[in-house]
Amino acid sequence: MSKRILIVEDREDNRAILRDLLSNEATRRIKGDANLGANPIIAVTSYALSGDEAKARTAGCDDYATKPLSPRQLLAKLREYLPGEDG
Numbered sequence: 001m002s003k004r005i006l007i008v009e010d011r012e013d014n015r016a017i018l019r020d021l022l023s024n025e026a027t028r029r030i031k032g033d034a035n036l037g038a039n040p041i042i043a044v045t046s047y048a049l050s051g052d053e054a055k056a057r058t059a060g061c062d063d064y065a066t067k068p069l070s071p072r073q074l075l076a077k078l079r080e081y082l083p084g085e086d087g
Contacts, residue, residue, distance in 0.1 A: 016047060020055075027060035040081040044069060 007022075009015045023043070030036045043056040046067035053064040065077055 019047075023059065031060040042077060042081075044074075 007018055009018055027041050030039065030041060040062040041060060042063040042065060043053075043061040044065045044067065045052070045056075048066040056064045063077065063080070065073070069077075
């Protein structure tokens with residue numbers, strides 16, 4: 001049985017650290033799973049500093065997008081990973 005933990009943090013800087021730590025762990029686990037590893041992972045963030053895209057890709061993300069992201073941009077990004085789909 002899978003276990004889940006909810007972490008509640010009231011400080012934004014600590015939330016950012018936790019997000020980075022947990023999302024890096026999660027993408028590696030997804031990519032390492034034979035049933036899930038082929039699924040694309042796209043990091044969408046407003047926390048975009050120099051080097052963040054490289055960190056996301058190193059963590060296992062297939063693509064990276066920064067906010068604000070318009071619905072049109074998001075759909076275009078998704079279509080890159082869903083060839084032949086009309087959306």
